[in-house]
Amino acid sequence: MAIVYNSRAMFTDRTFYKNLLRLAAPITVQQLIMCSLNIVDVMMVGQMGETAIAGVGLANQVFFILSILVFGSSSGGAIFMAQFWGKKDIVNLRRVLGLTLIISTGCALVLSLLAILAPSWVMHIFTEDAIVINTGSQYLRIAGFSYVFTAITYCYSATLRSTESVRLPVLINVLALGLNTSLNYLLIFGKFGFPQMGVQGAAVATVISRFLESTILLIIIYKRKSTAAASMNELLDQNKAFSARYLKTVAPVVFNELIWSLGVSTYSVIYARMNTDAVAAVNIANAIDRLSFVAFIGIGNACMVMVGNKIGAGDEATSFNYARRSLLICLVLGIGVGLLIMAIARPIISIYKVEQITAQNAFYVLLIYMIMLWARGANMILFVGILRAGGDTRFGFYTELCTMWLIGVPLSAIGAFIFHLPIYWVVAFSMLDEISKCAISFFRYRSKKWIHFLAYSPEELS
Numbered sequence: 001m002a003i004v005y006n007s008r009a010m011f012t013d014r015t016f017y018k019n020l021l022r023l024a025a026p027i028t029v030q031q032l033i034m035c036s037l038n039i040v041d042v043m044m045v046g047q048m049g050e051t052a053i054a055g056v057g058l059a060n061q062v063f064f065i066l067s068i069l070v071f072g073s074s075s076g077g078a079i080f081m082a083q084f085w086g087k088k089d090i091v092n093l094r095r096v097l098g099l100t101l102i103i104s105t106g107c108a109l110v111l112s113l114l115a116i117l118a119p120s121w122v123m124h125i126f127t128e129d130a131i132v133i134n135t136g137s138q139y140l141r142i143a144g145f146s147y148v149f150t151a152i153t154y155c156y157s158a159t160l161r162s163t164e165s166v167r168l169p170v171l172i173n174v175l176a177l178g179l180n181t182s183l184n185y186l187l188i189f190g191k192f193g194f195p196q197m198g199v200q201g202a203a204v205a206t207v208i209s210r211f212l213e214s215t216i217l218l219i220i221i222y223k224r225k226s227t228a229a230a231s232m233n234e235l236l237d238q239n240k241a242f243s244a245r246y247l248k249t250v251a252p253v254v255f256n257e258l259i260w261s262l263g264v265s266t267y268s269v270i271y272a273r274m275n276t277d278a279v280a281a282v283n284i285a286n287a288i289d290r291l292s293f294v295a296f297i298g299i300g301n302a303c304m305v306m307v308g309n310k311i312g313a314g315d316e317a318t319s320f321n322y323a324r325r326s327l328l329i330c331l332v333l334g335i336g337v338g339l340l341i342m343a344i345a346r347p348i349i350s351i352y353k354v355e356q357i358t359a360q361n362a363f364y365v366l367l368i369y370m371i372m373l374w375a376r377g378a379n380m381i382l383f384v385g386i387l388r389a390g391g392d393t394r395f396g397f398y399t400e401l402c403t404m405w406l407i408g409v410p411l412s413a414i415g416a417f418i419f420h421l422p423i424y425w426v427v428a429f430s431m432l433d434e435i436s437k438c439a440i441s442f443f444r445y446r447s448k449k450w451i452h453f454l455a456y457s458p459e460e461l462s
Helices: 014-046 050-087 090-117 119-126 130-162 167-189 199-224 232-236 240-272 276-292 294-312 316-349 356-371 373-387 393-418 423-430 432-447
Strands: none
Touching: 014 050, 014 167, 014 199, 014 294, 014 316, 050 090, 050 119, 050 130, 050 199, 050 240, 050 276, 050 294, 090 119, 090 130, 090 232, 090 240, 119 130, 119 240, 130 167, 130 199, 130 294, 167 199, 240 276, 240 393, 240 423, 276 294, 276 316, 276 356, 276 423, 294 316, 294 373, 316 356, 316 373, 356 373, 356 423, 373 393, 373 432, 393 423, 393 432, 423 432
């Protein structure tokens, strides 16, 4: 069918903006608080010096890989859940939740065992600095116990977001983050009679907060009998044809996130093998950068739900129009937020108690992140909010694979180990994959070939 874009509706469609704000605002606030508290956490750990920042930062690469895998699985499942919600098919929505839980908790168990049983081996992948390995291992051995709880929370939260119920997971997550930060203060520094545990205290705080977050979320979901309150029979009631279609769509999302996370971890390896100051500078810049990216995460997730709902309801014209408006909003937002963070970067970095060269490098790295924010924000909308909502997951996987591993990673390695460039130039080379990815995926979006109806029941597939 021909899809016509109404340019006047870009500014006059109150329903679009109302729904976008309703869905994006809670997620944005959640991400804002999460990133703000992450900055505070890094500052707390940073009181113990560059080695502690580097050790905990590299140890958290394991959690980063987990979060990406679980995000891939849950957001892949959300593709189906958003369309089934648009179709008002609760039975199959819960069947998708079951498949998502199986994949996510499986990934969490594998990484949890690695973190608990072989933390030194894992840390050695990222750095050869013995002190950093020892520090990171202390953190990782304890933090690994939190991974399964995190996976469960991700899956149920994705289900609630896909059914346009965003406030509960956001509220629970914010409370858990606040608890995590408070426990960090008590256990890292040994305040109010608590033992002074250093980086191990930060890990214990993570495990406690993640456990309570998952437990409280499940209790409220099932007590309220919400859409996500699936019984064990509903979660395990799987159909071969249905599961095959699910895996055909979701597997590229999981592999896409895995390839991307491994690429980002490879960047961390490159930075860490330059020197400890370099990885400390990047960790400081990353903490602030995450703060700048919160709105894009909110809009991207809202876009996926809104576009997916319209595709599930059979309204392809509106789904494309929603996608275009979301993309334009993020392009403008990327430029504005980038300029704002650049203006306040130095005062924020000055809070960290690090060497002058580390602070200076952190500023230049952050400057590069902000210059490229428009492209990175656009990629968030294109990949998560648009292409995935339409079930066009294979295209996203191949694009991510080629741009990161044929452009970003090789150029960064060349800059670091052949030309021995400063850390900020190496980071700049890594950003070239964002530019190429944005250009390729934009043409795919324009083609409208990404729009696929996926909300078929098992009976319709047989």
